Amino acid sequence: MIQQTQIIREPIAYEKIPTRIFQSASDASKAVAEEIAELIKQRQKEGKNAILGLATGSSPKTVYAELIRMHKEEGLSFKNVISFNLDEYYPMQPDAIQSYWRFMREQLFNHVDIPEGNYHIPDGTVSPQMLAQHCEEYEKMIEDAGGLDFQLLGIGGNGHIGFNEPGSHENSRTRLMMLDHSTRAAAKADFGGELTKVPKKAITMGVSKILSAKRVVLLAWGERKAPKIADAVEGVVSEHNPASYLQQHPNALFVVDEAAASELIRMKSPWQVEDVEWSAQMTKKAVTSLSLTLQKPVLKLTNKDYNDNGLSDLLALHGRAYDINIEVFNQLQHTITGWPGGKPNADDTHRPERALPARKTCLIFSPHPDDDIISMGGTFQRLVDQGHDVHVAYQTSGNIAVADEEAHRFLEFVIDYNEKFGVESEKTLTNYKKAIDYLENKKDSELDSPEVRNVKGLIRRGEAKATCRHVGIPPENVHFLDMPFYETGQVQKKPLGKKDVEIVADLIEGIKPHQIYAAGDLADPHGTHKVCLDAVFAALKKLKPQNFMKDCWVWLYRGAWAEWDIHEIQMAVPMSPDQVLEKRMGIFKHQSQKDGVVFQGTDSREFWQRAEERNSGTAQLYNLLGLAEYEAMEAFVRYYF
Template identity: 60%
Template sequence: MENQILQFREELDEAKLYYQPSDEFDRTVKTRYEKMPADIFSTAEKAAKWVAGEIANEIKQKQKLGEMCVVGLATGATPLGVYSELIRLHKEEGLSFLNVVTFNLDEYYPMLKLSAQSYNHYMNDVLFNHIDIPKNQIHVPNGEVSKVTITGYCNEYERLIDSFGGLDLQILGIGRTGHIGFNEPGSQLDSITRLIMLDSLTRRDAAKDFNGLNNVPKAAITMGVGTIFKAKRVILMAWGEGKAAIVKKALEESQCDAVPASYLQRHTDVKFVLDVPAASELSRVKNPWLVGSIEWDRYWIRKAAVWLCNKLQKPILKLTNRDYNDNGLSELLALYGSAYEVNIKVFNDLQHTITGWPGGKPNADDSHRPERAEPASKRVLVFSPHPDDDVISMGGTLKRLVDQNHEVHVAYQTSGNIAVADDEAVRYLSFVKSFSRTHDTNEGNLQCVIEDIQKFLLENKKPGGMDTAEVRNMKALIRRGEAKAACRFVGIRSKNLHFLDLPFYETGTVKKNPLGEEDVRILVNLLRKIKPHQIFAAGDWSDPHGTHRVCWEGIYQALKIVKDEEWMKDCYIWLYRGAWQEWDLDEIQMAVPVSPEELQHKRNAILRHQSQMESAPFMGNDSRLFWQRSEERNRATADLFNKLGLAEYEAIEAFVRFIV
C-alpha cells in the first residue's frame, strides 16, 4: 500500500474541516528531507490494519517454508489496533500462530506478572489469550527476577533470541523522548537487553496507567538498540500529534543518541508507519512547497504566509518579494504577482476570523464574519468530554455566549470519575460524615456506607487498583457538583446542564470500552431534543487518554444520523481545543478575544473543579495545572496574532469549523 493518500487531518468518512487543502495536487511521496521510508495513512486504524497485514504475510510465508516466524512485539497504546486486527484475522480468516515465536521488547521493573500494569498481563489480555499461539513460544521479560540475577537473566533473553536465528520482524512504537523499547536517550547503538532507569517524561506518560506518577516503576528491562537493530525488518508506528515532533526528529534530523529511534537510519529494512497527525510536523505535510510544487488554495496560501512570518519574525504586511523568493515561495509570487497582493489576502483572511460575537452579531453584515447574524438568539450546545473541558477550553466564549443572550446548554459526555484522586474523595467523605453527625440526620445507613468507602480507600485499595461501584459513583458526584458550580459562575442555568454518563467510559479503569450503540443513541436523543443552531465539541483528538477522541467519534456518528433533519441545515459545528493542545494559527476560523477580566473569570470557573487541581492523577505529561496551561495557551494564541501585525489582545480562544 505505497503512496497512501495524504489528507490534511484525520477524516471520518465524508466529514471534513472547513479549511482543507486541495486533493488535486500530486500526492506521490516526497521525501527530500526524510532519511528513512515512511508511509502516511489517513487514520491510525487503517495504518494498524496495514501493519497487521504485514505481520500476517510474514507468518504465512514462513508457514509455506515450514519455518518458525520470530516476531518482536511492542506494548502501550500504539499497537492495540494491530493486535485487534491480528485477532480478527485469526478468528475470521483462519490465520494460525502455531509457527510464531514472540519476544516482547520490555517490562517494568520490578513488576509482578499478574499485576494489571504488567506487560505480561497486557499481552495476554490484548493478544495471546485470543489466538492459537503455544504458550511456550511466548517470551515477555520477567519483572520478578531478583536484582542479583538480573544481568544473567538479560543475557539469557538475548541468547534465546539468537537461538531462533534472530527476529524476522520487529514492530515498535516511539516514545516522546525518542525511545524505542525502553531505550532512553543516551542508549548506545550496540546496547543489548538490560535493566535501565526510565526517563522522567516516560514515567509521566505512564502515570495514567498507574493511577499517578508515584506508582510508576523507576526502571525497566528492555531489549537493547543493538538487539532491535539485528531484526531483519523493522516497522515503527506512531499515531497522534503528541508524537509529531519526535517523529520529525527521528526521520529528518541526523542520528544521535539523544533520539534513539534515529539510529534506525542505519537499518537496511525499516519503515515508519504514521497517521496524519503523527506526520504533521514532517516537511512534506507541514511545508510541502519545500519539497515540490503544490496547488495553491486558500488554506495553503495562509499556511505558507504564516510560516514565512514566523521564520523571519516579521508581520504579514512587511513581507517582501525577496522574502518569498529566498524561502521557496516564488511560485506564490508568480501566481499573485507580488508580495503585497499575497500579504493583503492573508491579512484580511486572518482579520475576518476575529470576533467578539461567537454566536454572531445581530443586525450586522455577516458576510466576512465566522458566524451568522441570524437567528440573533441561538440555541448553543457545548459538548464537554470530561466535566471540566468546557471551561478549560472555552470558558471565555461560554461567558460571552451567555452574556449575549444565547440559550447555552452544556453536555458532559463522561462522568470523569476515575480522575478523582483517592485523597480528594476521602476529604469529601470526611466532611459528609462530620456534617451528618453534627446535624442529627438519623442517617445510620449513610454512616455505614461512608465508613465502608473510607476503609476501602484508606486500607484495602492497592495502588492502581480498581474502585468499587460505590466509590466510582461518589467520585462522579464530586465532579458533577464541580461542573455545576463552574457553570453557575459563568451564568449557565442548571436546567441546561446534561450529564450523559456515556456507557463506554464506565469501566472503572483507564481502559475503556469501544463506543457502542447506546452511547450514540444518547447523543442523538440530546441533539433532537435541543435542535441547536451551534454545536461546540472537543477537537483535541490526540489527548493522552483517548477519551476526547472517542467522545468526538460518538458525536460524529450521531451527527451522521441527524444530518438530514431540518434543524441541521442551520447548524454550525465548531471544534475547540485547550486542555492538551491548541489549533495552529493557520487553521483557525474563529478567534474570540478574551479580556484580562474575562481571563480572570475563566480561571475562577476552572478553579471550581477543585478535584482536578494538583491532586488529579491524570494531569498528563504537562506539570502545569489546567488553569495555567489554558491561560498560557490563550495568551500564546493572542501573541501569534499580534506578531503577525493584527490587533493585540490579552488572550484568544480559537475554533475550527467542521462540516458534516
C-alpha cells in the same frame, strides 16, 4: 510490505527513514496488521515459525485488535508465532494492572491461538542478583529462535524505543534501565496518578537487539509525538533521540497518522519539497509561515521574501507580494470576532458566524467535566453574557481522574456529616463506608470498586455544576451523559458503541441547537477526546437528514495540550485581562484537578496555566502577523458535515 492504497503522502527522498502517513491510526494499524499477518502466513507455508518482537503502550493496541479480528473472522492462526516483548517494569508482578504480561494477555494472547509457551516477556519479579543472567538468557532465547523477523515499536515522548531512554548507546544490550522522569510522568495515570508508585526502573531489550531485527516498523499517533518523529526522520542520528538510530536500519519504516507527521517538512511546508495546488488555505498556510519565520507582519512581506523562501510559484501566480499580503491579511482579520454566537443587526458577510437567529441555542460538548471551561471558557462566558440559550453536555464522568486521597477526603466528610446530623439512609451510608474501606485497603493491582467510582464521579459532577453556576448556566441546561464506553474503571476504555452514539444523538435532537461546540483536541494522551468526538460525528451523520440540522453549525475547539495552527483557525474570540481572570476562576472550581492532577502528563503546570499560556500565545501570533494586540484568544475550526 504495507500496502499504499490508504496512504495520503508518498515518501520524500530526503527523509532518512521511510515514512508512511495515513489519515487515521485505524487505517495505519490495519495496514501494519496485514503485513504481520502476511509474514505469519508466509512462514506457515515454509513450515517455519514467525519470530515477532512486540511492543506495549497505546500505539499498538489497534494493531492487536485487527490481528484478533483476522484470527476470529479470517482464520489467521498464531500457532507458528514466537514472540518476544520489548520490556517490562521492574519490579512488577505479572498480575498487576500495569504489568506488560497482563497487557499482552488482555490485548492479544488471550484472544488468539498462540501456544502459551511461545510468548516471552521480561520477568519483573526476578531477583536483583539474577537480573544480568536473566537479560543474557532473554537475548539468547531470541537468537536460538532464529532472530527477530519483525519488530514492532512505539515511540516515547522523549524519543525512547522500548525503554531505551535518551543516552542509550546503539550497541546497548538487554538490561535494567533507569527510567527518565518524563517517561514516569507520562505513565503516572496508570498508577493511580501517583508518581511515587511508578517504577523507577524497567528491563528493556537493547537498541542493538532492536536493530538486529530483519524488519522494524515504528508506530506513532497524535500531535504529542510529532516533534520526536520529525527529529528522528529528518535530523541527525543522536543518543538524545534513540528512535533516530533507526536511520541506520536497512529495512525500517515509520507508520504515522497525520497528527504525528505534522512537524515533518512535507506536512508543514510542502511547497519546499513538491509542487502544491495554491488553494486559499494553502496560500494562508504559506504566508503565515513566512511571516512568522521572518518575524515580519504579513503586510510588510516583499517579493524578495517570497523568492528567497521557496514561494516564487505563489508569487508568479498572483503577480506581486502586495496582492497576496492583502488577501491573507483580510482572511486573518475576518476570523476575529467578539460575538461567537453571531452579532445581531450586523453585516455578517465576512464574519465567522451568522447574525441570525440573534438568540441561538448552543450546545457545548465537554469530553471530561472540565474541558468546557479549560478549552473555551471565555467563549462559553461570552455566549451566556450575550443572551444565547447555552447547554453543556459532559460526555464522561471523568471518575478515573480523581485521586484516591481526594475521594477518601470526600467520603470522610460525608460519613462525619451523617454521624452528626443523620441525614443519609442506612443503605447509602453503608455504601460510603464500603467505599472508604476499599480505599484504605486497596492494592496497586486492583481497580476501583463500583462504589469508589461512583464517589469519584460525584466529585467531578459537583465541580462541573459549580463551573456552570459561575458562568450562569441554569441547572436544566446541564447534561451529564455518562457515556458507557468510558465506565471501565481503568485507562483502557471500551470501543465506541451504538449506545454511546444514541445518547449523543438523542440530546442533539432534543435540544435542536444552532451551534455545537465539540472537542477536536486529538492530542489528548489517553484518547477519550477522540472517542467523544467520533460519537459527535456519528450522531451528526445520523441526524443530518432532519430539517433542524440545516441551521446547525459545528465548531471544534482544542484543549490543554495543543492549539489549532494559525492558518487553520476560522474563528478567534478575543479575551480581555478581566475575562482571562474569570476563566481562571471557573477552572478553579475543579479542585480535584488541581495540585497533583492524575492525568497531568509530562507537563507539570496546572490546567489553568496551560490554558492561559495557550490563549495568550494565540493572541501573540495574531499580533506578530500584524493584527490587533489582545490579551488572549480562543480559537475554533468549523466542521462541515
